[in-house]
Structure formats: C-alpha cells, structure tokens
C-alpha cells in the first residue's frame with residue numbers, strides 16, 4: 036500500500052463513484068450551470084482552475100497527452116486527494132474504465148485518476164457545426180468511475196460510469212456496461228414533414244385554432260404506414276429541431292425515439308416574466324388564440340397521482356427533465372401560471388411541477404363551467420365552449436398556488452359569510468340564561484373559559500347551573516371531567532338544578548318537598564342523555580392528553596358541545612425535568628385550545644388561586660391562579676366566582692360572577708353580575724344590581 040497523488044485536496048474521502056451532477060458542480064462554465072432548484076452535491080464544488088499542463092506526475096499513470104481528440108489546448112484540472120490504494124486495484128479499475136470510455140467514444144488516454152479534462156470535443160455532438168470544445172470529463176481518484184458532460188446548450192449530453200459498478204474488481208464476471216443513453220439529434224429533412232392538408236386545417240379550425248397559429252407554431256403532418264396521416268408538433272429549442280411529437284386521428288400519441296424531452300413551445304417563454312404551462316400541444320395553441328404566446332406544454336402528459344416520495348436529485352428526475360433543462364427560462368420568470376387539466380392527473384401534474392419550481396412563484400388556473408354542472412377540462416375546451424375572452428379571463432384570474440399553512444382571507448370567505456349571516460348558530464355566543472350576566476359573558480363554541488375563585492366559593496356549583504341552563508336553552512350536551520366529585524353527589528346536584536327540587540327532605544331541604552320518584556326517574560334519563568363522564572377508574576391521575584382524547588370521542592360519538600375540567604390540580608402534571616411549570620402550563624393550554632377550536636367545543640377549566648397572603652375577603656385576581664400567568668394570557672374568557680361570607684356585609688347567599696377577561700368583544704365585556712344561590716335546589720337567580728366596569 037502506498038499513497039498516491041499526495042498534493043491534491045479537492046475530493047472528499049467518500050468519493051468513490053461519480054456522476055454527471057458532480058461534474059456540473061465543478062464545471063468550468065459556471066454561467067451555464069445555475070443550480071436554482073435542488074442540487075445534491077456529491078462533493079463540494081471548487082472553483083475550477085485551468086492549466087495547460089498537468090501537475091507533475093507522481094504515478095505511472097501520466098497526465099494525459101495534450102492531443103485528446105486532436106485538440107492541443109485541452110485544459111486539465113488536477114483534482115485529487117491522497118488515495119490509499121493497492122496498486123493492483125488501481126490498475127484493474129483503470130483498465131475497466133478505459134474499456135468503458137472507449138465504448139462511448141472517448142479517448143482512453145484521458146483515464147488518469149483524479150483528473151478533470153475540459154474543452155474536449157464531445158463524442159456525442161462533435162461540437163456541432165462550429166466544432167465547439169465544450170466537453171468535460173472527470174476521473175475519480177481511485178480510477179473507479181468517470182463522469183462527463185457536454186456544455187453545449189444544444190447537446191447537454193451527460194453521464195457517468197463505474198469501472199465495476201460496485202463489483203469486486205477481481206471478479207472476472209464484470210457487470211455488462213450499458214452506456215448512458217445518448218439523445219438522438221434529428222434533422223428536418225429526415226422527418227419528412229409536410230404542410231397540413233385541408234382536412235387537418237379544418238380539424239383545427241373546429242377547435243377554434245387558426246391557420247395563423249398553426250403556421251407560427253410550425254404544426255405539420257406526417258405520412259406513416261403508407262396511407263395514414265398524423266399531426267406533427269415539432270419541438271424546438273433556439274429554433275433547432277429537438278424532437279417531434281405525433282398525434283393520429285384516434286388521439287394516439289408518439290414521439291421521435293431517443294430524443295430529448297423539452298417543453299413544447301420552449302422558445303416562446305424565453306425572457307417572459309409570466310410563463311403559462313399547459314398539459315398538451317392543443318392547449319398551447321388554444322392559449323395563443325386567447326393572446327398568450329408565453330405558454331409551453333409538457334411533452335408527455337400527467338402522472339396518475341402525486342408521488343409520495345421526496346423529490347429525486349435533478350439528474351435522476353427523468354420524467355421531469357423537460358423542466359430541469361430549461362431552468363434559466365423558469366428562473367427568470369416571475370410568475371409561473373400552471374394551467375393543467377382540471378382532472379385528478381392534471382392536478383397531480385400541477386403539484387409535481389409546483390413542488391419542483393417552488394410554490395411561492397406558482398399560480399394556478401381554475402377552469403370555468405361549460406354547462407350547469409361540468410367544468411371545462413382544459414384550455415382548448417374553454418376556447419371551444421366559451422371563446423377566447425373566457426380563456427383570457429381564466430388566465431387573468433389565476434390564483435396563487437396554495438402553500439400548506441399559508442392562507443389569505445378569501446380562503447375563509449365561506450366561514451365569514453356564515454358568521455355575518457349567523458347561519459351557523461351560537462357564533463356570537465349562547466346566552467347563559469341569566470339576563471344580568473348576558474351583557475358580560477356568552478358561551479362561544481370553541482372558546483376556553485378559565486374559572487377561578489377561592490375554595491368553596493361555588494365554582495363547581497355555578498358551572499353546573501350554567502350547563503343546565505345551556506342544555507335547557509339550546510339542548511347542548513357536555514363531557515364532565517370532575518375528579519373531585521363523587522359521581523352520585525354530582526348526579527344529585529345536577530338533578531336538583533334540573534328538577535328544581537331537593538334530592539332529599541332532610542337537613543338542607545328546609546321543608547321543601549323532595550323530587551318525586553317519577554321526577555327522579557325522568558331526571559335520570561335526562562342526566563344520562565345530557566352528560567358524559569370522563570373518569571379514571573383506577574387511582575392514577577389522568578393527564579390532559581388522556582382527557583382530551585376521551586373528550587374528542589364524546590364530541591364525535593355523542594355530539595357534546597362543552598367540556599368541563601374541574602379542577603386543574605387533579606390532573607397529572609408530570610413534566611420533563613427541563614420544563615418549567617410556566618412552559619408546561621402554556622403547552623397544556625395550547626392543547627386544550629386546539630381541541631376546543633378544532634371541535635367547536637367550549638371548555639371550562641377550573642383552576643385554584645395560590646394561597647393568598649393577608650387575604651381581605653375580596654375576590655382573587657386571575658393572576659393569582661397558581662402555576663402560571665399563562666392561565667389569563669391564553670384563555671378566551673376569565674371568570675372569578677366569589678361569594679360573601681360576612682352576613683354584615685351583605686346576604687351570604689349572594690354570588691358575584693366577576694368577568695375579568697373577554698377576548699372577543701362580540702361575546703361580552705369585563706364586569707360583575709350578582710346571582711343569588713338557592714341552597715336547597717342549587718339554582719342561581721339573577722340579582723338586578725349588576726355593574727359593568
């Protein structure tokens with residue numbers, strides 16, 4: 036073992052195979068290679084340097100003689116790194132690689148490991164008419180692979196090959212070499228195209244495509260199978276014929292074999308700031324009738340669906356080579372208007388084009404209706420059914436290509452209309468059932484209300500009473516996650532409010548008649564129909580995700596419109612050691628709000644205030660909620676329930692509902708409303724001395 040090529044530093048250590056992409060990245064013609072889309076570098080491009088003479092040789096593989104393809108000013112870029120190779124492996128690589136390059140028409144003498152050759156004569160195009168020397172080849176440092184590219188715009192031939200295609204160099208059964216597929220150059224005369232016959236001109240005219248447009252686009256006909264005639268659409272780049280596509284009377288398509296795939300009408304978009312892309316040649320011609328020449332058609336139709344895979348590297352993205360080989364034209368355009376067919380494949384094609392071009396500069400066209408029900412399918416149908424003005428209008432009304440997560444208000448106009456006309460119901464909030472509170476607080480679907488108050492202030496009682504009112508007013512149903520309550524106690528309290536009679540006759544009933552057995556039995560049915568319980572059967576505390584998952588099931592299964600979580604501290608709040616309580620609360624409230632908004636379900640979340648120092652008996656503040664200020668920051672509504680405990684100050688059954696935060700002015704405002712608590716039935720009655728602040 037010994038080191039070879041000790042002076043060079045260009046290749047990364049992992050480079051053992053190469054491809055033409057790698058060559059592109061180190062091209063001596065940087066202005067021809069502007070990677071505006073994805074580039075998957077096999078090694079970091081280095082600024083190439085040109086020498087006439089190769090650096091001093093350090094191996095028995097000499098620098099290439101300066102007579103490659105008979106040209107004396109071939110530049111050679113020495114681009115090597117130290118490679119630790121067994122000499123016999125190197126020899127085997129070089130021998131195999133030479134044979135492969137010779138098959139393709141390259142001079143075997145260029146097989147010097149670690150060298151790049153520029154300004155060669157391309158074996159594919161022979162440099163065109165002027166014999167331009169635009170061919171470059173790069174040989175890997177281990178002699179195991181080569182990559183090449185012709186930088187002549189009309190040729191662009193590129194490819195790569197490996198000496199052993201991943202096999203053991205000592206194996207005698209070498210992989211059969213398949214040279215990179217060459218693109219065929221075609222000449223006008225070889226195709227024997229003819230001017231369109233009267234019948235075909237008539238056929239186009241039925242599709243409202245004029246003779247003038249046909250002529251400008253060079254549409255011709257071709258005889259095949261003796262007496263058959265096909266329409267011929269010549270594909271040109273810079274005026275030169277690149278390919279030709281044919282269409283017979285039965286709408287069967289075929290294309291000149293082994294020719295390069297380019298856009299139809301490519302020369303029409305050079306220098307244009309708006310570029311329209313359509314799905315067929317007929318649509319391109321139709322666009323011209325509507326006044327748009329700046330239009331190209333894809334050469335080979337649409338895929339059945341959008342690929343779920345990541346975008347392949349440019350040189351492997353064979354199906355969309357027509358897009359990659361006109362990157363400059365696409366790049367200089369400021370708007371790409373995608374006007375593919377309205378059917379699913381057409382839309383899949385639109386998506387495939389947009390994800391390659393970059394959705395931010397793409398627009399899309401919606402085809403207008405051709406009858407009462409059906410939309411036009413494509414540009415030519417719009418032209419035929421509705422005329423050129425309608426086609427022009429469709430293009431002018433192109434809309435921004437949707438980007439996931441980026442919207443404009445138009446996307447929400449249906450929802451806004453429903454809000455304006457109040458067709459969805461409850462959008463401006465549902466009445467609480469207490470007139471003096473309705474000016475302050477209304478229950479909006481999808482909002483989060485935080486309820487706080489000192490212990491025993493009546494938070495749970497008031498929420499229960501509110502739910503009973505909402506059920507009576509609008510038939511709402513609820514999911515209850517009230518961990519503190521025994522189920523039977525909670526059922527009793529709810530039934531008392533619903534039936535408006537005490538459950539028992541004893542103690543608190545103050546001689547009021549208890550609910551009858553019949554009322555009780557009917558009440559049970561109501562209870563079962565109105566409330567769904569979220570409870571942890573075992574001793575474990577539920578976490579918020581568990582609660583929300585069950586609440587989601589209750590929404591979907593039972594159509595509940597509200598969720599009560601009472602109280603916060605009865606949930607499992609384990610958090611990661613790196614997370615502060617503030618961060619945890621913020622994250623938890625985000626989850627709750629997302630649930631509420633997504634399901635249009637109002638959530639009441641009860642949280643206790645922290646222990647108050649020197650408490651004077653006044654209502655606590657929303658900022659007093661233990662845990663985090665996020666409770667007030669993140670909620671839509673914040674309510675403090677407070678009741679008088681001093682008979683000398685006022686009636687002790689009087690409850691203050693202090694509305695401390697209302698985010699949505701449509702739903703209410705800040706202020707207090709007084710309610711009287713009926714200890715026997717648990718009902719709340721209005722008191723008329725409410726005060727708005």
Ligand SMILES: Nc1ncnc2c1ncn2[C@@H]1O[C@H](COP(=O)(O)OP(=O)(O)OP(=O)(O)O)[C@@H](O)[C@H]1O
Pocket residue numbers: 488489490491492493494495496497519643678687688689690712714
């Ligand atoms: N205004 C009131 N006057 C008299 N008793 C009341 C009043 N409001 C509630 N109560 C009683 O106080 C008790 C506690 O009520 P509730 O459970 O609703 O309070 P809470 O604020 O949710 O308490 P905690 O913070 O301990 O959960 C109940 O027995 C209820 O009947």
